[in-house]
Amino acid sequence: MDLLTSIRRTVVPMIMGWVVSLPIAPYVDAAAVETALVALLGAVYYAVLRVLEDRGIRAASFLIGMGVTVPPKYDG
Numbered sequence: 001m002d003l004l005t006s007i008r009r010t011v012v013p014m015i016m017g018w019v020v021s022l023p024i025a026p027y028v029d030a031a032a033v034e035t036a037l038v039a040l041l042g043a044v045y046y047a048v049l050r051v052l053e054d055r056g057i058r059a060a061s062f063l064i065g066m067g068v069t070v071p072p073k074y075d076g
Helices: 002-027 030-054 058-065
Strands: none
Touching: 002 030, 030 058
């Protein structure tokens, strides 16, 4: 459950930021689209590594924080 909560708390704000930006999308340049793509890919990267970390793959923890890190724990 902590794994899904941490992924949701990372991905949902990025998705909502994209949704909120839709009305202005026709007026946005290519650089803004690139920025959104970077955010989306970052969210996917984090989600995949959190799943791997939760499955006990120690390298995933290193790749998330570029050092030894502890997975987050969320109280229910």
